[in-house]
Amino acid sequence: MEDTELINLWKAYDKKLDENLVLNRKNAEDITKMKVQSLLNAMKPLKIFTLLAGLLWVGxxxxxxxxxxxxxxxxxxxxxxxxxxxxxxxxxxxxxxxLYQLILIHQIDSSEPIVATQEKLARLKSSTLWAARLLFLQLPVWTTFYWSESGFKNGNSVPIFFQIAVSLAFTFLAIWLFRNIHYKNRDKKWFRLLFEGNEWTPVIRSIGLLNEIEAYRLEAKPDKPLTSPAE
Structure with missing residues (x-):
């Protein structure tokens, strides 16, 4: 009889422990999703301002x-x-x-599964890198818009050589950045210098938070089920 009671107590404790683990994991996920939502919402004002200013400029x-x-x-x-x-x-x-990024941020919902949020964050990360690559490709044209045909025909060879050298240097830099702006280089000093700020940091922090939840989920799953003293 005592053995039966002990087994029942152990099973009750085991059940209570599992319920607490599930509850703690759920609370941790909810809190993390709220943090992610807050981080991404903080990106909206700058992106909206940039979009409106850019539309005015392009228009x-x-x-x-x-x-x-x-x-x-x-x-x-x-x-x-x-x-x-x-x-x-x-x-x-x-x-x-x-615009695509703003739509992505708007679509991220704290009630959706973590996998869905991770997928949107991956697209947000990738599109941020692509936007940077395209904008850096503009570097050479900022050094050529003031050139003139008459300057090349009648100008001094020294300033012409200097202008061409500057444009070639900016062209090389633009191509190098276009080829090297990749997530795999995120820990390099030049990358951190270029991408520190509200355009990049909230995305990386959000990805890190969700990765922590995934790691917690794996740790919360025991390799073997708990056994009672009688087993």
Whole structure:
């Protein structure tokens, strides 16, 4: 009789322990999801401002450049026109990425499964890197828009050589950044210097928080079921 009571007490304790573990894990997941939601919501104001400012820039600049292409192409510096056009096109593509990111952030719900949130965060991380790659591709055109045909025909060779050297250096830098901006380089100093801030840090912190929950889930699963003294 005593053995039976002891077994029953052990099973009751075992059941209570399992319930507490499930409850603690659920509470931890809920709190983590709320933190993730808060981190991502903090990104919205900057992204909205950047999107609106970018739309104004592309809209106004696109109107001016298109009119110059149509009505004053023969009288304008081709360096200026094509440099401005490339800059506006790359900015417009980046703005689409920003809009996509805002939609992703809006779709993340604290009540959805962690796997679904992780998938959206992965897309948010990837799109952030792509936006940076595209924006850095603008570097060379910021060094060529002030060039002129007459300057190359009638100018001194020294400043012309200097201008070409600067443009080539910025072109090399833009290509290097485009090729090397990858998540695998996140721990390098130059990467951290470029990506510290509200554009990147909340995403990485959110991913880290969800990874901690996944690790906690694995630790909470015992390799073997608890056994009673009689087994």
């Amino acid at each position: 106004l600049g696109g109107t001016i450049i298109s009119n110059l292409f149509i009505h004053a192409y023969s009288n304008m510096s081709k360096f200026f026109l094509f440099s401005a056009a490339i800059q506006l096109i790359l900015t417009a593509i980046a703005l689409w990425i920003y």
